[in-house]
Amino acid sequence: MFELILTALAIPFVCGLAVLAIRRPAAAAWFNLCGSLLTSATLFWIVRRFVAQGPFHQGGFMLDALNVLFLLIVAVLSLTAALYSIPYMAHELRDGHLTEKMIPRYFFLFQFFVLTMILTLVMENLGLLWVAVEATTLVSALLVAFSLNRSSLEAAWKYVMVCSVGIAMALLGTILLYYAQVQAGYTDVQPLGWFALSENAFLFNPALVKLSAMFILIGYGTKAGLAPMHTWLPDAHSQAPTPVSGLLSGALLSVAMYAIARNLAVFNLLPTVGQVAGQLLVGFGLLSIGIAVPFLLLQHDIKRLLAYSSVENIGLIALGFGLGSPLGLYGALLHLINNAIGKSALFYVSGELVQQYRTKQILRIRGVIRVMPVFGGMLLALVLAVSGLPPFGTFLSKLTIIQAMFHDGWWQGLLALLLLAAVFAGMIYYTLKLLFGEPPANLKPLRLSPAVTVAVGLSLLLLVSTGFYVPVWLDALLRAAVVIVGGGGR
Amino acid sequence: MNVLTVLLLFTAFLITRVSNLRLAIQILIVQSLGVAVACVWSGLGSELMHTYIAAMLTVVIKAGMIPYALFRVAARLRNETENKPILSPNQTSLAAALLLAVAYGLVDQALPGLGRDALAGALSGFLIGLLIMITRRQAVLQIVGLIMMENGIYLLGLSMTRGLPLIIELGVFFDVMVAVIVLGILTFRLKLSFMTTDTTVLQKLKG
Numbered sequence: 001m002f003e004l005i006l007t008a009l010a011i012p013f014v015c016g017l018a019v020l021a022i023r024r025p026a027a028a029a030w031f032n033l034c035g036s037l038l039t040s041a042t043l044f045w046i047v048r049r050f051v052a053q054g055p056f057h058q059g060g061f062m063l064d065a066l067n068v069l070f071l072l073i074v075a076v077l078s079l080t081a082a083l084y085s086i087p088y089m090a091h092e093l094r095d096g097h098l099t100e101k102m103i104p105r106y107f108f109l110f111q112f113f114v115l116t117m118i119l120t121l122v123m124e125n126l127g128l129l130w131v132a133v134e135a136t137t138l139v140s141a142l143l144v145a146f147s148l149n150r151s152s153l154e155a156a157w158k159y160v161m162v163c164s165v166g167i168a169m170a171l172l173g174t175i176l177l178y179y180a181q182v183q184a185g186y187t188d189v190q191p192l193g194w195f196a197l198s199e200n201a202f203l204f205n206p207a208l209v210k211l212s213a214m215f216i217l218i219g220y221g222t223k224a225g226l227a228p229m230h231t232w233l234p235d236a237h238s239q240a241p242t243p244v245s246g247l248l249s250g251a252l253l254s255v256a257m258y259a260i261a262r263n264l265a266v267f268n269l270l271p272t273v274g275q276v277a278g279q280l281l282v283g284f285g286l287l288s289i290g291i292a293v294p295f296l297l298l299q300h301d302i303k304r305l306l307a308y309s310s311v312e313n314i315g316l317i318a319l320g321f322g323l324g325s326p327l328g329l330y331g332a333l334l335h336l337i338n339n340a341i342g343k344s345a346l347f348y349v350s351g352e353l354v355q356q357y358r359t360k361q362i363l364r365i366r367g368v369i370r371v372m373p374v375f376g377g378m379l380l381a382l383v384l385a386v387s388g389l390p391p392f393g394t395f396l397s398k399l400t401i402i403q404a405m406f407h408d409g410w411w412q413g414l415l416a417l418l419l420l421a422a423v424f425a426g427m428i429y430y431t432l433k434l435l436f437g438e439p440p441a442n443l444k445p446l447r448l449s450p451a452v453t454v455a456v457g458l459s460l461l462l463l464v465s466t467g468f469y470v471p472v473w474l475d476a477l478l479r480a481a482v483v484i485v486g487g488g489g490r
Numbered sequence: 491m492n493v494l495t496v497l498l499l500f501t502a503f504l505i506t507r508v509s510n511l512r513l514a515i516q517i518l519i520v521q522s523l524g525v526a527v528a529c530v531w532s533g534l535g536s537e538l539m540h541t542y543i544a545a546m547l548t549v550v551i552k553a554g555m556i557p558y559a560l561f562r563v564a565a566r567l568r569n570e571t572e573n574k575p576i577l578s579p580n581q582t583s584l585a586a587a588l589l590l591a592v593a594y595g596l597v598d599q600a601l602p603g604l605g606r607d608a609l610a611g612a613l614s615g616f617l618i619g620l621l622i623m624i625t626r627r628q629a630v631l632q633i634v635g636l637i638m639m640e641n642g643i644y645l646l647g648l649s650m651t652r653g654l655p656l657i658i659e660l661g662v663f664f665d666v667m668v669a670v671i672v673l674g675i676l677t678f679r680l681k682l683s684f685m686t687t688d689t690t691v692l693q694k695l696k697g
Contacts, residue, residue, distance in 0.1 A: 125657075125658065127654055127655065127657075127658030127661070128657065128658055128661055130658075130661075130662075131658065131661030131662060131664070131665055132661075134665040134669070135665060135668070138665070138668050138669055138672050141672055141676075142672060142675070145676060145679070148679055148683070149683070150683050150684065150694065151694055151695055153676060153679055153680055153683055153684075153692075154692040154693075154694060154695055155695060156676055157629070157676055157680070157689065157692055158692065158695075160669070160672060160673060160676065161623065161632060161636075164636055164669060165620065165623065165636070165639070168616075168636075168639050168640065168643060171643055171662070172616070172643050172646065175643065175646060175647040175650065175651070175654065176650075178647075178651055178654060179650040179651050182650075182651050191654075191655045191658075192654075192655070192658070207600070208600075208601075211600050211601075234695075234697075235695045238695075239695070295697065298697070299697070300697070301697075304697065
């Protein structure tokens with residue numbers, strides 16, 4: 001198992017460096033895909049071995065039900081993003097937005113971005129987890145700024161500044177947690193190690209851990225794009241190259257939520273702290289959904305529309321975590337998976353539209369269903385999926401979270417439902433504007449590249465299948481993860 | 491230790507008054523050297539090797555490589571000074587004084603029983619760094635504010651637990667260094683694209 005984890009980290013590292021030596025853009029893109037295929041295969045193998053053998057811990061790495069779920073997300077999304085990068089980059093080159101020299105650098109950053117995300121997930125030590133999360137920010141900032149035009153520089157600057165401050169808060173919280181550990185007399189155990197914490201945290205000074213929890217939740221909450229710390233998110237997610245937007249919205253936000261979940265698992269060992277942390281998360285969650293509504297109802301930019309939808313979905317997931325009940329946690333974890341797959345695919349679709357119509361303005365993109373019937377159908381299906389309609393998996397997960405909210409108190413559930421209805425109104429209104437109407441006269445019906453169809457089709461297939469049936473092994477993983485986050489220790 | 495706390499606060503207050511980029515970086519070097527001395531100081535009592543390594547890294551990275559990178563960026567930014575900060579130097583100094591009081595209040599509330607002055611000094615260093623980041627428009631000064639925050643956190647860790655375990659410390663140093671490199675690249679690109687590193691020009695993305 002240890003070797004497998006090392007392999008999963010080594011492949012993106014080696015591929016990232018090797019791709020710099022490839023001059024031809026198309027070759028670099030295919031090489032990148034091969035690298036991502038190998039990484040994803042290794043990750044799936046790790047998941048399979050885990051399902052058969054159970055938890056693993058060695059040499060600073062660990063696997064338990066919680067991080068294996070997130071490895072699954074990274075495995076699927078890095079693969080679809082690598083697939084979509086092939087036609088996307090070729091198109092950008094044809095349009096002259098990028099030069100050939102920039103392409104290898106893109107794939108180098110792509111591989112390292114995936115590397116830092118995997119690293120975040122397998123770390124056993126909460127301090128090193130912090131280090132890896134900060135590393136994801138730095139690599140992805142260069143990807144956000146990749147096209148080096150004015151707006152992407154602006155987005156990247158805001159991204160690094162806001163997230164660095166946020167993540168500095170998380171470091172402060174982590175130091176406070178370490179102090180709580182030292183103060184309780186555990187100096188001989190692994191400092192800030194997950195296993196040491198999950199065994200002893202219930203003996204820590206609750207006041208101190210409470211303080212630490214606030215800093216950590218605000219800090220990683222900034223990275224996860226929870227309101228009111230979400231201000232960087234629409235900029236960064238709309239300005240990045242679209243395959244990266246998909247990764248940022250689907251995978252990186254999930255990884256940030258993983259950092260929250262892992263720390264929450266420690267806080268939940270102390271009931272008073274768990275309560276405060278839960279209330280804070282519920283507050284952030286409701287605020288995130290609420291803040292997204294006006295921006296979703298009045299939006300001109302298609303990628304920003306999707307970015308605000310991410311704020312809303314992450315808010316809903318934070319709600320599920322904050323409720324703390326097994327039902328809420330189960331729904332939140334399932335929704336993380338579903339949302340990651342759906343949102344990334346929706347970004348790929350939007351990227352294709354932006355390239356074909358040469359504009360990000362929603363009002364200028366019309367008649368998609370006439371020009372690209374199959375593609376329009378996939379767009380509609382994905383919007384319905386991301387909004388949480390049956391028969392997609394998101395329906396099941398959103399329903400579970402709402403159900404957990406009604407168990408907690410009817411007014412919260414009602415408020416969340418009303419906000420979700422408003423979100424749906426905004427999403428579907430703009431989608432219908434995109435789909436119907438008269439397409440611009442100069443737009444010829446274009447053939448889609450097979451890579452996009454495969455990437456989006458695969459995502460849709462996964463979403464529909466989780467809508468009907470959660471496989472037994474996945475259900476077992478989810479249940480085990482719920483116990484971990486809920487404060488059940490290992 | 492008190493002398494070092496005073497030095498940290500003095501440099502922090504000095505930066506609230508600076509509009510010249512190079513001067514701000516020089517003050518940052520002094521502050522980082524102070525942090526390194528504090529690190530050695532805390533290691534003297536015990537026989538912990540790792541505090542000395544951490545002190546050495548502080549000198550090399552925070553007083554050496556980071557200022558070097560910032561000076562290189564600043565060298566390309568002729569005629570760039572902080573012209574109209576969001577809070578004037580006087581207002582910023584006043585706000586910093588308020589933050590110092592807030593820091594003392596917070597430490598008394600939340601962390602009683604530890605070295606009060608050192609903790610409050612470190613916490614106000616963190617808060618003043620944040621203040622600089624928010625109220626300054628020049629990209630380089632914002633980076634300086636970020637490193638000040640980092641210094642404040644480092645000192646907090648030092649006075650609470652004699653610093654983090656070495657492996658985590660190494661990771662944090664590495665991240666800080668890469669962050670400055672990334673921000674340096676972005677600053678340089680801002681100069682190329684916008685002809686200025688005044689971040690007020692960054693207001694196109696809205697809604």
